[in-house]
Amino acid sequence: MKAIVLKKFGGPESFELQEVAVPEAGAGEMLVCVLATAINPLDCQIRRGDYSGHVPLPAIIGHDVSGIVEKIGPGASDFAVGDEVFYTPQIFGPKGGSYAQYNVVPQTLVTRKPANLTHEEAAATTLVGGTAWEALVTRARLQPAESVLVHGGAGGVGSVAIQLAKAMGATVYTTCRGRDIAFVRQLGADHAIDFTSQDYVEEIAVLTEKKGVNVVLDTIGGTTLSQSPHVLSDGGRVVSIVDLTTPQNLAAAWGVNAEYHFVFTRQNRGKLLALKTLLESGRIRPIIGARFSLEQIPDAHTALERGEVNGKPFHGKVVISVA
Structure with missing residues (x-):
């Protein structure tokens, strides 16, 4: 699979596009095909090395996923292959983050994607x-x-x-x-x-x-x-x-x-279920300010840190189309 790998701590140029092995889903886990992710200030902090003691390099980071369940691990019975889901991966988790075509996640962190949102919109809301x-x-x-x-x-x-x-x-x-x-x-x-x-x-x-x-x-x-x-x-x-x-x-x-x-954010299904209700009712709406591809994640980091794209300020999340 394609992944954006953090090779060293530093600026946006510290990322590299690589072909890596697709991770395996273990007990209670699922393999998800990532269709969209997003960039957060936390990602920039990790890239700079603010949490270097928690992130062994090389690393795949990223903390928003919207995608489709690809495989089910042993004991993960809450979802089925083909389900559309959204979630935040385990922060500093051993299976890697969302800057990749696939992600492995414990099913307890996952919720079905709001039916009224695109995958980009859903990925803009999780973290x-x-x-x-x-x-x-x-x-x-x-x-x-x-x-x-x-x-x-x-x-x-x-x-x-x-x-x-x-x-x-x-x-x-x-x-x-x-x-x-x-x-x-x-x-x-x-x-x-x-x-x-x-x-x-x-x-x-x-x-x-x-x-x-x-x-x-x-x-x-x-x-x-x-x-x-x-x-x-x-x-x-x-x-x-x-x-x-x-x-x-x-x-x-x-x-x-x-x-x-x-608060250092922690995720669970209960929060996402509550947010899903508000998102589907329209009481909360995703705000997307800029869009990039997986290969453009270094540019996306630059845009978030500058607060502008092509010299123009924007509001909302910087989202990444992975598919």
Whole structure:
């Protein structure tokens, strides 16, 4: 099979297109023909070597799959050959990721693809959708009529989080660049704050009449953890999906009885089943900003890191057609 192999840690040029053996499905596993995948910031971090201790080289990485079941391993009885499925492969798993024509996956991570989505659309939702669900539902326990501030609402996780929060009945505030305000409002954001020209702490105070928000979702890092207590209501929750290495002063969190959660995404079928329902009902929609082929994955990484294709900014996921 064709695969994009990470030969060394570094820039997008570190990938190489190779012919490799098709992996074998073991007990409780399935072999899936990958029809589409997508690029995530996590992929760029792995490529750069941020998690070098977890990724022996050479490696096939990638964390989104939409495709068709090709073979069933012993004891994998939940699916049949020919089923259309979508899922996130095991992160740092031994069987490799989605930058290839085939992937082996435990059946417990897999869900049937939403009937109303193309394979590219389905591949654009798995990792970001699962992460948004883990952050807002599992960790933050967001409730109807509560409020949430989504930092980086125009990004991959942020754009899904806005839609998910609205589907849950929350009031959504978000930060973004001025050029992205119309986009995040189309997703359902009630209030958009241009972080390049506005102080979001001051804006939240005005917009909420100093009551603050119930939940902050941090997708950007920086000083978000230390600033969050200044926008939280009493008993508010902060969820960060960013691996921060710089210490921050959280003394202000005591004054609002703040709760902090740190999420490195983990996948299971339950999350995807819930997301599938929302996707099939149209309450969440995939956002595709750019398309590339398997051979063009180095270019796709460049596009994601620059936030533009051919000099033009884009919104949404960078997807890869594998077939």
